[in-house]
Amino acid sequence: AQTIHQWPVAEIKAVGSPLSLGCTIKGKSSPNLYWYWQATGGTLQQLFYSITVGQVESVVQLNLSASRPKDDQFILSTEKLLLSHSGFYLCAWSLRAGGAETLYFGSGTRLTVL
Amino acid sequence: GDSVTQTEGPVTVSESESLIINCTYSATSIAYPNLFWYVRYPGEGLQLLLKVITAGQKGSSRGFEATYNKETTSFHLQKASVQESDSAVYYCALGDNNNAPRFGAGTKLSVKP
Numbered sequence: 001a002q003t004i005h006q007w008p009v010a011e012i013k014a015v016g017s018p019l020s021l022g023c024t025i026k027g028k029s030s031p032n033l034y035w036y037w038q039a040t041g042g043t044l045q046q047l048f049y050s051i052t053v054g055q056v057e058s059v060v061q062l063n064l065s066a067s068r069p070k071d072d073q074f075i076l077s078t079e080k081l082l083l084s085h086s087g088f089y090l091c092a093w094s095l096r097a098g099g100a101e102t103l104y105f106g107s108g109t110r111l112t113v114l
Numbered sequence: 115g116d117s118v119t120q121t122e123g124p125v126t127v128s129e130s131e132s133l134i135i136n137c138t139y140s141a142t143s144i145a146y147p148n149l150f151w152y153v154r155y156p157g158e159g160l161q162l163l164l165k166v167i168t169a170g171q172k173g174s175s176r177g178f179e180a181t182y183n184k185e186t187t188s189f190h191l192q193k194a195s196v197q198e199s200d201s202a203v204y205y206c207a208l209g210d211n212n213n214a215p216r217f218g219a220g221t222k223l224s225v226k227p
Binding site: 004041042107 | 162
């Protein structure tokens, strides 16, 4: 069975500090990977997606970056956090690309920027 | 652009009462969007509840139903008799064949015993 693990569960960071969030998928080769973000009271927005190692597409510009260094790993990062980065970050995978596909989500990371 | 609007929460109902969570969508760039309901139970990750990819069809799961209505651009989630274990946050979403789903803001449901 496939499992998705996100880390950390929660972070409290200062404005201007760096950030790295991670996601690992086990039990599925070559998954399509996604980062989603939800600000408090906002909608769940797709930030990035990747269909293969080393290739990441940006969907929303939030002064964040993403990388896929391995087939089963997806990293979200920034060198300087903003207050507006606070929220809930979710990693997800799907079998194939496309909007008819079911997304399988991790448990998420709650980020508070002070 | 394409978007989803759903019932603003929180919603509180008593056990065994009926429930409807409204979802309407705007799909200006998608002729035939795919429609989803996802749910996040307390302490768990977001997971698919049901999906419908054909207009006019109904999806069902765990006693919940939703019908894809292209005329009213709606995909309301209904359940005839809720249980305390249905307490969760429910997200409506739409997707096209080229992009991952776009989500609504979520509706927090609390079911009182």
